[in-house]
Amino acid sequence: MGSGTPSFLGLLCALLTLRPGSGFYLPGLAPVSFCPAGSSSSDCQVNIQLFVNRLDSIESVLPYEYDFFDFCKDDQEKRPSENLGQVLFGERIETSPYKFSFMKTETCAKVCTKSYDVSKQEERTKLEFLKKGMQLNYQHHWIVDNMPVTWCYTVEDNQKYCNPGFPIGCYVDGNGHPKDACVINAQFNEKNTFYVFNHVDITITYHSGEGEGWTGARLVAATLEPRSYKHEDENKPVCEGEPMSIPGITNSNVKITYSYSVTFTVPHLRGLASICPPSPFLLSIMNSLVIVLFLSGMVAMIMLRTLHKDIARYNQVDQSYIRLFTQEESGWKQVHGDVFRPPRNGMVLSVFLGQGAQIFIMTFITLFLACLGFLSPANRGALMTCAVVLWVLLGTPAGYVSARMYKTFGGEKWKTNVLLTALLCPGIIFADFFVMNLILWVEGSSAAIPFGTLVAVLALWFGISVPLTFVGAYFGFKKQHPVRTNQIPRQIPEQSFFTKPLPGIIMGGILPFGCIFIQLFFILNSIWSHQMYYMFGFLFLVFIILVITCSEATVLLCYFHLCAEDYHWWWRSFLTSSFTAFYLLVYAVHYFFSKLQIIGAASTILYFGYTMIMVLIFFLFTGNGFVGGFFFFFFFVFRFSDSMVLVFFVLPPA
Incomplete structure (x- = not known):
């Protein structure tokens, strides 16, 4: 198919995305408006609170709470009320020390500093657990205005992939092979070394309410870029230079300073392809329909x-009932x-x-x-x-x-x-x-x-x-189902291979699974x-x-x-x-x-x-x-x- 000919999937996708321009808000999901500091409006908020959820990994089924890894904690930590589904799914949402003011850009702001004295067993255990989390590629899951904070990066063929989480760090093994996120930075090259992503560049995208009939602005997306910096002066962090590394065999004390930068931007226009469902979904539907x-x-x-034919034969009233019942029955009858x-x-x-x-x-x-x-x-x-x-x-x-x-x-x-x-x-x-x-x-x-x-x-x-x-x-x-059966069970003739129970049962599950x-x-x-x-x-x-x-x-x-x-x-x-x-x-x-x-x-x-x-x-x-x-x-x-x-x-x- 030539490049100028629209594909069937593209046409179907375009048809699926045609909808009226008006919209509505679902119960419990009303949007929140934000205004810059000093605004006279009382219908919008100034402060943006970032929430943290449990950390998980594709290499382990065991998720852990945010505090389990000894990250920076909120001094006024609060946990939103969780419903039954969140508890059963193991979600553990809590406030974080990452707090922003709307439209206020910050660069390399310090969050906290964590020190580990390897001579103390408790602190050494915390450091080893952090290193284990980096080795198993545990992922942060942050939330802003009930939206996941995504990490977008470029993969093969210059395609952009967005993940609703980002790693706490990465590991370079003893042979010098970088694992997971360590491949994104050439500076991550020391053997048997852990690199902590102790800095995040956060970009919050908003949509202004001017001309829309509501006050302030509403957040539409939040993305970040995890980075690793070794801050020499914890009170005046500088987000550049060498990465924050931890040797695989740690014999000296470790100090990790966490920081962040935040910027605000308006959204760029996106094409139709960004809102279309992936092709496998459409192929799945067509396969099932066939x-x-x-x-x-x-x-x-x-x-x-x-x-x-059988019922029509029973309904032929012009034939004698004697002839009807003297005919030899066959099959299911x-x-x-x-x-x-x-x-x-x-x-x-x-x-x-x-x-x-x-x-x-x-x-x-x-x-x-x-x-x-x-x-x-x-x-x-x-x-x-x-x-x-x-x-x-x-x-x-x-x-x-x-x-x-x-x-x-x-x-x-x-x-x-x-x-x-x-x-x-x-x-x-x-x-x-x-x-x-x-x-x-x-x-x-x-x-x-x-x-x-x-x-x-x-x-x-x-x-x-x-x-x-x-x-x-x-x-x-209380229901009655009077059904008549013969007093003497009928003898079942010898069955072929395909009419025996097991082959039929095995074949019967293939088509539903194919759907x-x-x-x-x-x-x-x-x-x-x-x-x-x-x-x-x-x-x-x-x-x-x-x-x-x-x-x-x-x-x-x-x-x-x-x-x-x-x-x-x-x-x-x-x-x-x-x-x-x-x-x-x-x-x-x-x-x-x-x-x-x-x-x-x-x-x-x-x-x-x-x-x-x-x-x-x-x-x-x-x-x-x-x-x-x-x-x-x-x-x-x-x-x-x-x-x-x-x-x-x-x-x-x-």
Whole structure:
């Protein structure tokens, strides 16, 4: 394609970005206006407070609080109130000593000086922990006006990459090879040496309110450039000269002076490409749509050709009912008397279906709200808080679905069914989460959940979710599902390789996973590589496509199995779509060894522990994704066609 011809992705991106010029502000995200010192307006602020968050690393799953590294502290330290989602995610936001006045430029301003006497064990331990943080490439995460302070730098092909964090320092190993950020400066060349980024050049971009109908100015971006300077005079720092280095083997005292510079600027105009989503998002959507169209065509072909012919034949009133029933049946019609036979371990299946319904509804509502912007990344912790609250409040659908399915199977142990629905899967997840929290607590990580928060989560679970599950089960057990099955089970003929349960289940999970694996890469990056995920509109669309794909793949494969006269479809239909979780596990293992650089036993255990929680939730969700289309298909086919048989048997044609 020539350079002058617009690509399809570019055209699609342009269409996606067309929108009206007016806007609105979401609840809780009202903008703050700033004015220079001496302004007479009372509607804007003068001081800009910089907040600091926990520090994390792509080489370790263990995050740590800002104070854990012995950086400069705020004399009047305050912690904003954190919601449940922030606490569960391990965010630890606090004020910092970096305070600015709007429109006041400062150059090489001192923040504080940290001294380490290596003869004292406590100070030596702090220095060694700081060096370990630089070796593992731990990253600062600063916040200004609820916006992340980003570090932008140039990578290959002169492309600019912005990271919502910056390293505390870097390390040059014993062979003279610079690691991580040490490659940006040729002065970082001493072997077995740590270089501390003790100075930051901060640039705050603002948009003036002149002619906009509001007073003052609003901050639109904040960027910084980390630097390393060895300040000879801590009272009069000079931001030039040699970098601040710490030998790998430290035998002398170390003194680190932290400083900063801040400037204010207006934004530059940006092109359309800066606001378009990355190409992989669009490719993911198109890939998923192709799969859905293919499966929809296959299911439609079955419904229109096979079922339509059969039901039309039942409806031919000009034929004798004797001739109708003397015709030899074949395929799926031969098992209509056994298809609703209760499955083995129906209790467990009904519990899985109930929990899956709860997770399905929770995910749908959460993504829908996030798609509207109410759970944007700017509203920190809102996504997790919304998911937890919705899960607690959706105990009623879980109990209803589980009880109704268990009653359909002819079960009578309703108390056991309700208790397992309320406690089995959440109990497994909480036990895994509790063990992971113990490891975080032993390692001193900021991600360790406080004991009070654990008690609050348990109170929500047992005080709200469990009673609501009983309420839903009460209404579910009142429903009656009289289905007729033959007294003697029909013998299942010898099955070919492709109609046996295991091959069908393995093949059934491939197509749903093919719809999500590109989005899955970005989601795992946001979790483990600490990148911000913001494309919730695309994610919601992929979610809908995933549900449709799970339903259609299950309908298609189970129809083929029924045509082979194998009527054991209950567990097979659940496992066909839920086997997608196995591919998720395989992809997570591949991601761990190919994309991450995690070292240490604790970080490895934490990664796979949290991964197992995600796999279990995805297993229940995708296993329940077949319910809508699947039950419509089979109840329509077998219940309706069987009713037609009864009508013709009782009422002979005129």
